[in-house]
Structures are given as structure tokens and as C-alpha cells.
Amino acid sequence: MITASNLTKRFGDFYALNRLNCAIPEGCIYGLVGSNGAGKSTLLRLISGIYRPDGGSITVDGQKIFDEPDVKSRLVFVPDELYFLPRANMKRMANLYANVYPRFSFEKFEQLTRLFNLNPNQNIATFSKGMKRQAATILALSCSADYILFDETFDGLDPVMRNLVKTLLYDDVLDRKATAVITSHSLRELEDTCDQLALLHKGGIIFESDIGNLKTSLFKVQVAFSEEYDKTKFAGITILSYSKHGSVASLIVRGDRDETTAKINAMQPVLFEILPLSLEEVFVFEMDALGYEFTEVLKEEVN
Numbered sequence: 001m002i003t004a005s006n007l008t009k010r011f012g013d014f015y016a017l018n019r020l021n022c023a024i025p026e027g028c029i030y031g032l033v034g035s036n037g038a039g040k041s042t043l044l045r046l047i048s049g050i051y052r053p054d055g056g057s058i059t060v061d062g063q064k065i066f067d068e069p070d071v072k073s074r075l076v077f078v079p080d081e082l083y084f085l086p087r088a089n090m091k092r093m094a095n096l097y098a099n100v101y102p103r104f105s106f107e108k109f110e111q112l113t114r115l116f117n118l119n120p121n122q123n124i125a126t127f128s129k130g131m132k133r134q135a136a137t138i139l140a141l142s143c144s145a146d147y148i149l150f151d152e153t154f155d156g157l158d159p160v161m162r163n164l165v166k167t168l169l170y171d172d173v174l175d176r177k178a179t180a181v182i183t184s185h186s187l188r189e190l191e192d193t194c195d196q197l198a199l200l201h202k203g204g205i206i207f208e209s210d211i212g213n214l215k216t217s218l219f220k221v222q223v224a225f226s227e228e229y230d231k232t233k234f235a236g237i238t239i240l241s242y243s244k245h246g247s248v249a250s251l252i253v254r255g256d257r258d259e260t261t262a263k264i265n266a267m268q269p270v271l272f273e274i275l276p277l278s279l280e281e282v283f284v285f286e287m288d289a290l291g292y293e294f295t296e297v298l299k300e301e302v303n
Contacts, residue, residue, distance in 0.1 A: 008055030016042040018203040031190040034200035040183040048077035076145040090120040103144035112138040129156040191279040221251040224271035
């Protein structure tokens, strides 16, 4: 398990992370989403032991990471800005990784190279952006690390390659009980990939939850009655949003789906259906309850 307690990292007067707390369990895909400057990359660099915390602590299975080679050998990090040795091909990079990671598998490296259809003898500098991302992914997965960290995981990958990388991550998590921590600006991109998701803003986690629980605790209701009615008709139901067009009302409800269904059916509606919410819709209403404006939190900065 990766545990951060009051984790703080600053650069001069700027706090990239400010007393952040989180616990990332083993055997899951944990997603970090947030705008530019939210602290996602800084958190990954602290987890991987590249940065030393300025306050608080970050541990892997109870062990500190910085200046601990044995712990670092259990983590592999693919940064947003990739780096390869000058004039190196993938085989040379694989030899370098094998000297750092005791469980590096050349067999897996060769299998993945064939799967991605990359030439391991070709100079990586001649690769396209997407091919370089594929090469970094192959090297990382070949390390057989317990913790796999990806910053902007799918950047530069076409839809086919994105699905392939997702499948390989699933396999590592399921087969080896590995833990993957991945970042993105896009909720939609992480929605069908992650088991848990955390939203970072201004150096802290302002919302964290299991994706399955998020989707079952909130839901959308469309309902209509033959008689005139207003919001007061739904007393006893926790309504986060209510709108009415003609005789049809749309509600965002928090609570038990079966109990809500029973209550509304007892009112004898002429129309009643429960619709799923997207993950983005869930976050909008959850963050509104916390007093945050969701569109401002996830607004990307213009570079």
C-alpha cells in the first residue's frame, strides 16, 4: 500500500502539494485527475522517490522511499516527459533497466515488443511520439514491478494502442496483484480504466472514492404525474438537483436506489425511469456539495 500523510512539497514559495493525505491499496488501478499544476506529477515523483518530501511522509508498505534502493526497485515510473539514453535502442534500454530491476523479464520484453510491432534494434530517437510512449510502456511493464506509475498514460497513443495499454495494465493488476497509479486531465479517459479515482486541486485531494460506489450512490430520475406537482412532492428523498419541463421532472438523487424506486412507485407516476450518471456528472454534484465549482477545478491552463 502507498500511504501519504500530510505530504508537502514546495518549490520556493509555491506549494505543489500541501498536506496531502491518501491511501492507495494494493492490486488496483488508481487514477489521479486534475488541471495543470494540481500536483499530479509531483505526487508521482514523490512516490517514485525522485523528490524528497518537505513535510509529512510517503511510504510503500510502511517503508520510506527516498534513499531506499530496495524500495525503489519495486516501483517503476513512466513520466510525462520521456527520457532515453542518447542514440539508444530498446535493447540497450532493456539492459539498463535489467541492472536496476531484479525481476526484469527479457522474455516479456520480447513478447511486448512483438505485440506493439516495434523494432528493438532501431534508434529510439527516430520513433514517433506515440512509438516512444509505447517503448516506455514496454520497458516499464517488463520490470515486473509491484507498483507501476504512469504520468499522462495515454498521451500520444492512438485508440488501438490505448486499448492495448489498458488491457496490459488490467492483466498486470489481475495476474500479479500489481498496483497501477495513472494520471490524466480527462475523467472520461479514466472512467473505464480505474478502480479508484482521486481529484487533485491546488496541491490537495479534494475528492477520492471507489468508482463503483460513486455510480451507485447517485443516480438520475425522470418522472411524470397526471396531476400538477412540484419538488415538495418528493419529501423524504435526497434531491441534489431538480428541474421540470412540462409534466416531466428530472432529479439527481442521492441514496438507496431500491428505496427511492419504491417511494416513487407508491406515488403512481405515469412515467418513471432511472438513468445512469457519467463519472463527470457524479463529480459535478459531489464537488458542489463540498463547495467547489467543478468546471473551475478541472479547467486546463493555457500554456
